[in-house]
Every structure is written in C-alpha cells, then in structure tokens.
Amino acid sequence: MRERFPTARFSLLGAPETIGDVFRAFWRYGPPEKPQMVTGMDFVIWDGERARVLYAFVNPPTGATT
Numbered sequence: 001m002r003e004r005f006p007t008a009r010f011s012l013l014g015a016p017e018t019i020g021d022v023f024r025a026f027w028r029y030g031p032p033e034k035p036q037m038v039t040g041m042d043f044v045i046w047d048g049e050r051a052r053v054l055y056a057f058v059n060p061p062t063g064a065t066t
Helices: none
Strands: 009-012 017-019 022-030 038-046 051-058
Touching: none
Parallel strands: none
Antiparallel strands: 009 022, 017 022, 022 038, 038 051
C-alpha cells in the first residue's frame, strides 16, 4: 500500500470516545488531495495494557461501486 500511495496518511476524525475499558475512533486514510479516500471506525476492548479485542470497520473507498 505504501508503494502505491506514498503520500497517503491516516488521521483521526476527532478524539476517540471512551466508556470504561472500550473505545472507538473514527479515521480517514488517503493522499493530501483526497484525504478521505477511505474512512472507517475502530472499536477496541482494552485490558489496561493492550488491545484485547479489535473490530475494524472500513467503509468502501470514495467513488467505489458495489
């Protein structure tokens, strides 16, 4: 992926939301000219030191057809 999109970056769409030992974070990924090429949300259950469970929801790329 890095070779195909060398200038693409991940960035958060705001601060992660937390409740107890779980949090969710919305993010985007893409090059500077199309920073929201791919968007998604990660849902994590934390054990105090590391992620115990991670669910990653990825939306279809902008302009993609299903």
